[in-house]
Amino acid sequence: MAQEIRNIEIGGAVEACRRMKAEGWRFVTMTATEVDEDSLDVIYSFDKAYTLESFRVTVPKGQKLPSVSAVFFAATFVENEIQDQFGLLFEGLAIDFERRFLLNEEVRTVPLVNKQKLGTKRDAAN
Amino acid sequence: MLPMLSNVVRNFFGRAVTEGYPFQTREFEGYRGKLVNDIVSCIFCGACARVCPSRCIEVDAKGCSFSCDPNACVQCGICEEACPTGGLRLTVGHHRAPAYSKDEIFQQGVRKSKEEILALRKRKQEG
Amino acid sequence: MALTVVPFGPQHPVLPEPVQMKLVVEDEIVKEAIPVIGYVHRGLEAIATIRDYTQMIQIVERTCGICSMIHSLCYCQGLEELMGLEVTPRARYLRTVWGELHRMHSHLLWAGLFADAFGFESLFMELWKIRERILDLNEATTGNRVIVSVNVIGGVRADISDEQRTWILKVLNEVERDIRRIEKALLEDHTVKHRTVGVGVLTKEQAFELGAVGPVLRASGVAQDMRVLKYAAYDELGFEPIVRTEGDSWARCKVRFDETIQACGLARKALERLPEGELRVKASGHPTGEILTRVEQPRGECLYYIKANGGKHLSRCRIRTPTFANIAPLVAMMPGSELANVPVIIISIDPCISCTER
Numbered sequence: 001m002a003q004e005i006r007n008i009e010i011g012g013a014v015e016a017c018r019r020m021k022a023e024g025w026r027f028v029t030m031t032a033t034e035v036d037e038d039s040l041d042v043i044y045s046f047d048k049a050y051t052l053e054s055f056r057v058t059v060p061k062g063q064k065l066p067s068v069s070a071v072f073f074a075a076t077f078v079e080n081e082i083q084d085q086f087g088l089l090f091e092g093l094a095i096d097f098e099r100r101f102l103l104n105e106e107v108r109t110v111p112l113v114n115k116q117k118l119g120t121k122r123d124a125a126n
Numbered sequence: 127m128l129p130m131l132s133n134v135v136r137n138f139f140g141r142a143v144t145e146g147y148p149f150q151t152r153e154f155e156g157y158r159g160k161l162v163n164d165i166v167s168c169i170f171c172g173a174c175a176r177v178c179p180s181r182c183i184e185v186d187a188k189g190c191s192f193s194c195d196p197n198a199c200v201q202c203g204i205c206e207e208a209c210p211t212g213g214l215r216l217t218v219g220h221h222r223a224p225a226y227s228k229d230e231i232f233q234q235g236v237r238k239s240k241e242e243i244l245a246l247r248k249r250k251q252e253g
Numbered sequence: 254m255a256l257t258v259v260p261f262g263p264q265h266p267v268l269p270e271p272v273q274m275k276l277v278v279e280d281e282i283v284k285e286a287i288p289v290i291g292y293v294h295r296g297l298e299a300i301a302t303i304r305d306y307t308q309m310i311q312i313v314e315r316t317c318g319i320c321s322m323i324h325s326l327c328y329c330q331g332l333e334e335l336m337g338l339e340v341t342p343r344a345r346y347l348r349t350v351w352g353e354l355h356r357m358h359s360h361l362l363w364a365g366l367f368a369d370a371f372g373f374e375s376l377f378m379e380l381w382k383i384r385e386r387i388l389d390l391n392e393a394t395t396g397n398r399v400i401v402s403v404n405v406i407g408g409v410r411a412d413i414s415d416e417q418r419t420w421i422l423k424v425l426n427e428v429e430r431d432i433r434r435i436e437k438a439l440l441e442d443h444t445v446k447h448r449t450v451g452v453g454v455l456t457k458e459q460a461f462e463l464g465a466v467g468p469v470l471r472a473s474g475v476a477q478d479m480r481v482l483k484y485a486a487y488d489e490l491g492f493e494p495i496v497r498t499e500g501d502s503w504a505r506c507k508v509r510f511d512e513t514i515q516a517c518g519l520a521r522k523a524l525e526r527l528p529e530g531e532l533r534v535k536a537s538g539h540p541t542g543e544i545l546t547r548v549e550q551p552r553g554e555c556l557y558y559i560k561a562n563g564g565k566h567l568s569r570c571r572i573r574t575p576t577f578a579n580i581a582p583l584v585a586m587m588p589g590s591e592l593a594n595v596p597v598i599i600i601s602i603d604p605c606i607s608c609t610e611r
Contacts, residue, residue: 029573074464074581129438158396179311
């Protein structure tokens with residue numbers, strides 16, 4: 001189901017979520033992806049009667065995003081996961097695991113940005 | 127209580143549902159077993175190494191060798207489909223018993239001529 | 254009274270997979286619960302950047318051992334849409350058959366664990382004995398019991414012959430008869446009802462607002478099942494979601510048993526109407542673009558976001574699994590319950606932690 005994902009500016013995400021909640025949409029998830037070296041995309045997805053609607057926010061790396069966990073409590077866990085995987089920090093999280101939701105204490109790198117070196121010893125030999 | 131009691135009585139007078147493994151084994155056709163390569167018909171094209179999802183196969187085309195880490199192999203069977211000569215197979219009558227040691231399969235083969243390679247490829251296409 | 258923090262998990266005899274719930278307890282009543290996960294994080298989304306998109310099928314299947322074929326179905330579906338491929342009818346029906354067999358074996362596994370959670374071990378063994386017959390069907394048709402590895406981009410790579418079809422229909426009839434018999438032993442039992450009715454109640458508004466999915470949502474009165482989206486062969490088979498309104502653990506159990514019987518019927522219908530034809534279409538070129546695609550796994554709605562840029566590796570493959578969405582309702586169900594009921598509540602949402610953490 002290839003849909004149109006509309007773009008929203010950074011400050012408008014919380015307001016858009018509030019509007020979706022009032023109209024009866026169910027929160028599905030948030031997806032973060034790396035666009036290029038300097039920015040990340042965060043896609044918010046909602047569902048109502050089997051229609052999936054999403055909007056996208058483009059964030060420069062290093063900037064903090066306001067959290068929507070006050071509107072949708074379910075967003076707490078997704079935002080913690082994005083913090084771990086992309087290093088994109090959120091302000092105002094209901095429960096903040098401080099980048100230790102999925103990752104261990106020893107992990108210092110950020111897994112999914114800037115082409116982190118991944119692979120096994122066998123891959124390194126190839 | 128009563129449904130469970132009737133179940134217990136039925137089980138008591140029924141036959142066993144377990145099999146006496148390893149003395150009794152049961153094989154289904156198409157079961158994906160251990161990975162085995164027929165080094166005589168291998169043409170060292172490297173197709174299996176390219177498609178393997180767990181990257182457990184290494185093929186040296188110049189040195190004509192085939193090596194595989196059987197503990198990393200997940201027996202998915204993608205390499206068997208990719209092999210152009212049909213020499214790489216996941217065996218059927220060989221149940222995947224637990225391994226006693228971590229060892230690697232290493233097989234050294236002989237370089238094939240162009241005609242031999244063509245004949246081997248054709249043999250698989252004809253079935 | 255002073256509050257105590259009791260760590261439930263990560264190792265607990267009742268839990269199939271490690272998850273920790275820090276329970277803030279006052280005198281045996283739970284006041285608050287904080288989930289701590291991360292014990293089985295494997296970084297599968299990071300592997301998507303170093304493996305080809307065809308090799309990723311096998312990796313995506315291993316996100317979860319129980320619903321593995323449905324994970325690869327969602328992934329292949331998304332890529333087929335990005336590449337503009339039309340899957341043949343026979344492949345769509347076969348995918349439905351294996352998908353419904355997976356749903357049955359997943360629910361039977363869950364029912365066994367649920368019975369084990371309050372000590373009914375003999376019923377646990379009995380339910381898994383029924384499940385073994387479905388794993389035999391998997392092994393005979395695809396070559397492997399649990400991770401069947403049967404989806405490829407463009408179709409499926411295993412087939413069901415006509416003799417196998419007759420045999421599968423016979424086995425499905427026997428399995429359905431056994432499930433109907435054993436359902437009474439679990440759901441009508443006095444002690445089971447005492448421990449599940451009214452335990453872990455989730456109201457309809459709470460379930461919708463917290464983003465619950467799957468049987469947790471349907472047992473609270475919201476009729477949403479992603480199989481209505483008509484992927485694979487579900488539009489031709491006719492399908493209605495199963496709903497209950499009580500919202501407690503007993504209702505979730507009943508929804509899953511009813512879904513198992515429904516899955517039996519769907520698999521039977523799909524096998525009877527299996528069309529002839531090719532199994533797969535050839536895929537050429539590489540995918541480009543982005544897509545969000547959803548399927549219904551045994552535990553709920555699973556969403557895949559795939560972004561590709563025309564190369565051999567995907568830019569992003571994001572998996573939102575159903576248990577991840579069900580953590581928030583779980584945290585909301587805990588306050589007010591007794592400490593001894595916590596295992597029952599946790600198992601009643603069907604937690605698949607390896608899916609949650611990938």
